[in-house]
Amino acid sequence: MGSEIIVIPAIFLGMPWIIMHYLTKWKQAPKITQEDENLLDEMYNLARRLEERMITVERIVAADHPDFKPGLAAPQPDWQQSVPARAGYSPDRRN
């Protein structure tokens, strides 16, 4: 009996409220034009291809020169930071 006091307002007030909240958020969200979309698409694909090439090049260089460690000056991604004492072992040199 007592639970109706909570459930009915939750359904009739809470749910429409949530829906309206997200609808207004969606309407306020910035929209991009078709040209922007094409530009972003090209940039995204370019970045992806460049990254793939970069990985290939890094692999080739690492194979030719064992003393080369990619990303020495770079901030390391989390999975590398978790490896203690990188001196002897680096996961990105595995084949």
Next chain:
Amino acid sequence: MHSSRTRFYLDKQNAKFKGVCAGIADYTGIEVMWVRIATFLLLITGVGLPWVPIAYVLIAWMAPKKPIDLYVSEADAKFWQGVRSNPKRSATEVRSKFRDVDRRLADIETFYTSRNTSLAHEIDSLR
């Protein structure tokens, strides 16, 4: 010429009935099950009673079907979901990718230039 990836489509490939719920899920990136559960709850509780079915029929009637070749890969679809919710953040992500490549290329450049000077030094010392 691509068809737009920032507009709403009916997702006929994952459709249960007309593909409206699957389309909403595809557009927003919300799990399709939750969209269906929400629709179902709105229907049976009577909260959205005149409006949900009307909206459903209108969307099913007016929205175009999603082209099958719209996305090349899963990552592609994810990226465009991000663009739809926040284009600025997606642009920033792309920029950070370019910066990452630039930095790694600079590393290789540094490696080669410094290595060649030390090699030249060794050759000099052999003379």
